[in-house]
Amino acid sequence: MPTPRRTQKQRREQAEAALLAASAELVVERGARALTLAGVGERAGYSRGIVTHHFGSKHALLERLARSVQAGFVPGLDELRPGLDRLLGLVDGYIGEIGRGATAQRAFLVLWTEALTTPELASVFRERDEAFRADLRDDVAAGIADGTVRGDLVPAEVATAIVAQLRGIGLQRLLDPDAIDTEHLRRSITEQWRRALAAQPTRQP
Incomplete structure (x- = not known):
């Protein structure tokens, strides 16, 4: 049977989860100061543009990461x-x-x-x-x-x-x-x- 197509919400949630996971990896490897939106996108397999689209800025990305991992x-x-x-x-x-x-x-x-x-x-x-x-x-x-x-x-x-x-x-x-x-x-x-x-x-x- 064909695999059901993911909804837009599912695609967005999957992308955000992948970007947060990539951010966590890079923070552990290099620290927050060295983190870049381009680097996060590349690690997650996306473009820099999608990182900006989902989070808007590096500060917003780090804030979301901090909240998500502690929660x-x-x-x-x-x-x-x-x-x-x-x-x-x-x-x-x-x-x-x-x-x-x-x-x-x-x-x-x-x-x-x-x-x-x-x-x-x-x-x-x-x-x-x-x-x-x-x-x-x-x-x-x-x-x-x-x-x-x-x-x-x-x-x-x-x-x-x-x-x-x-x-x-x-x-x-x-x-x-x-x-x-x-x-x-x-x-x-x-x-x-x-x-x-x-x-x-x-x-x-």
Whole structure:
């Protein structure tokens, strides 16, 4: 049977996915500063014109790439209710994804470090990090509300500490992959946060 023709929407989505994948590869290989629209088009098998058509500018392309790779960094979290279990699942899953060393995750970390000295990236990553912290704050607050998280904790402080730790592990893994045993680390770090956050059972009189 003949293969059904793709719709215009399907062709557009396929092209955008290929361009984002090519962008991630080039960012990992050369960094964001060396990225060009022409290079992205060539790597993806398209012309420079189609890159401009889909994203408009290099800045818009990098912004879209940053959003897309972080949005799916840890799969499966949407199925969990906010609270301690979801937070621990995020920690475990994040370190596990770092260990996989996928191009998209590595590209995000490269972009995050370059945002420190690249003003057009800085605003994007401030927003991304704030969204990450807000997600964690909600989990801590939900855990306090349902009694599974210690009531003396400040959600914003916990969120900041977790983001700092996860980003730091990611950067170490990016710099020296063989030095970081993520499979062992994900278990120990997750357990550390469980002990640090979990409320103690109430003793019966």
